[in-house]
Amino acid sequence: MEQPSTDNKLIIYQVLPRLFGNTKTVNKPNGSIDENGSGKFNDISDKALQEIKNMGFTHVWFTGVIEHATMTDYSSVGIKADDPDIVKGRAGSPYAIKDYYDVDPDLAVDVKHRMTEYEALIKRTHTNGLKVIMDCVPNHVARTYGSDVKPAGVRDFGQDDDTTQAFSPKNDFYYIPAQHFTVPAGYNPGGDELKSPLKDGKFDEHPAKATGNDVFSASPSINDWFETMKLNYGVDYQNNRTPHFDPIPPLWNKMYDILHFWAAKGIDGFRCDMVEMVPFEFWGWVIPKLKAEYPDLVFIGEAYNSTLYTKYITTGKFDYLYDKVGLYDAIKRLTRNEPNATTWDINHVWHNDSNGIDSHMLRFMENHDEQRIASRDFAGNPWLAVPGMIVTATLSTGPVMVYFGQETGEPAAGTEGFSGDDGRSSIFDYWGVPEHQKWINNGKFDGGQLSADQKKLRSFYSSLLSTVHKSEALRTGEFYELMVANEHQPGFNTRMYIYARYTAKQRILVITNFNRTEQTITVKLPDDLLQKLNLSGSREFKDLLTGTNYNTNNINNGITLTLPATSGLLLEF
Structure with a gap:
């Protein structure tokens, strides 16, 4: 098994730009972008990036950059409005992509020049000695998907589909022929605060398409990923998962073109969403194809089935995979002081991963999907994570990741809107992140509003990550x-x-x-x-x-x- 380069252990800072630079403190549940505000690409300044670099980070993962479905109306600048009945949260999910060739207008100061502002952020990040990771969301797209800025000659998803076929390897989507899509009953998009003529419990999709979490029904439930449509890589799920990879399905080349589009803008790596819902064979085809032109591109897979890790690395050619079902879970139990938690669980993870994949595992204690350490749902106190964070950062040569606000003890308290009071910073709603905002200090990024205890906590993270960055033994x-x-x-x-x-x-x-x-x-x-x-x-x-x-x-x-x-x-x- 080919081992990743250990010359420079990846130390990744995950940033959700919509939340990261937002200095508004209203935090009204289900609030609009005007009420609650949104961070911008331009907020991530040279000063902010230098502070990130000084903590020992090598990479920044800008999460939620690609244009996704939203309840905010940008039709005045030529972006078709989305039906709120199939959008989760006022801001919308960053994982319901609406146009793979565009960026989120929420993140732009001048919406008409949103791509220019993102390109400037990529350049600014590189100038400050950091590398850029962005999302690849390969399994599903928003129900309103349609690219209005795609390059000349690009065929849109579904543009050439035979919609009478439930499955065809030539189709980009899966269909439920002759049936209309039904919005799940009981969904109240945007809460009572959203007054929109489009909010009528209906969405015109005929024939209905399969939902992102492998629901092959015209009527997904409210607990499904009903806002998304599953993409078709040539696997007939309703017929024993029969693969049809010869000839290569059209979707494979479309997804290659999308990844190439972003790589050409100077992206250094992709964090690929829910890779286990996309066949190994596609990854084993597309990753080497991209690396032939961009050999230093890094691919990180969000994966949860530990029995398949080796296959995603060997067949799928991923550089790194999430170590959530393993080290994260073991350390969370210890951090929470659960009765049966033991450090032999860490040993168990290490022994399981010692067959050559340990160096391929990305370790973390927080990300956008997981609860904040300081929340009552996790530990209630960010200092309880010190031993776990030391292990997370130093156990192997594989990457370590920190989620913005983790280093200031952000507890993600309160109900944001679509996101409940669950200990997570919402990816669906417009919101300010209060403890992180104290570090922002109205755009000064100097920690001027942090308490003495928060400054000490941030100093611990800085000392740990800088030590990892500088230490040959911990890197390699x-x-x-x-x-x-x-x-x-x-x-x-x-x-x-x-x-x-x-x-x-x-x-x-x-x-x-x-x-x-x-x-x-x-x-x-x-x-x-x-x-x-x-x-x-x-x-x-x-x-x-x-x-x-x-x-x-x-x-x-x-x-x-x-x-x-x-x-x-x-x-x-």
Whole structure:
């Protein structure tokens, strides 16, 4: 299996531009863009990007850039209005793409020049020493999809479909012939605040198309992805998932053209949405085809079926996959102090991934789909994530990702509109992110409104990520698990996690304490590791996070350490 380059471990800052730069603080549930505001491409200034760079980040993932369906009317600038009955939230879901060749008008200061403003952001990001990742949403599009700015010669999705066929490998969509689409009963788009003549519980789609989450019915439920239509890569789902890949379905080339369009604008990578709903074979075809022209392009897959990870890397040619069902889940249990949580769960993840895919796993503790650490739904206190974040960032050579606002302890409190009070920052609604806005400080991006505790928290993230960025052992080093060697040591318990990362030039001992109380332990390095690293006698250890020094008179007897509650050390020796 080809291993990704470890010259530069990806340290990714995920930004939702609609929320990131918004300084409005009204936060009215179901509020309009005029009431609640929206961040803009232009808000992500040189100063903002320099602050991101200074924290140790290497890449910025701009989430929700491509034009998607919305309840905001832009018909005055030539963008066809969407029917709110098939839009989720006043702002709309960034994953209900309306035009793959355009960007979200909400994010532009001058809507007519929205693409120019995004291109300027790409250039600005590069000028500030960061690389750009953006979304690829391959499985589904908005029910109102139609490109009004597509390049000359491009055929739109569905333009050449035979709509009398439920399935044809030549079609871009799946159809429910002779049936009209039915809007799910009980949906109140935009809440009571939205007054629109289009809000009538009807949407004219005939024949109906299959819904994005593999619902082959004209009447999806309110819990389905009813605002989207599934794209057809040549798999006959209703006939034993029979593949029809020869000849290549038209959709494959259309999606290649779209990805090429963005790569040509200087994009450095794509985070690909719900890759398991698209066949391996397509990815194995399109990724090498794009890399033939853009060899440094990075592909990250959102994946949840761990039994298929290896296939998505080997057959699908992805560089990295989400490690949600694995490390994220294990660390969340420990961070929440759940009764049966144990750091052996982390070992279990590492052993499962040690068949060559560990370096391909993207680790995180927050993203737009998950609950905020500081929310009551997760931990209620952002400091409880310190040991988990240390492990997340240093376990392997694979990427680590932080979601904007995580570093200031944003709790995502309140009901935003379509999004309920669920501990997540809404991707569907216009909203301000209060604790993050304190760092923005009205566009100064200097943290001027943060509390002393928030500044300290942000300093922890900066110290951790900068250390990872600068440390050869953490970027590229080997991993040595130290749980088994220490399970009978005085002070050991299964809410601590211990390992080493090393190269020929640098060695780091990582010790984390997930306990809610202080712990003292004597950590031993096994004989084979001592020999491998040619260690003996007295040794000094320096914590790379704080600069604190620790000593042992004889490394063969280990080193005795006291760790505060929910803390960790990165000991260089």
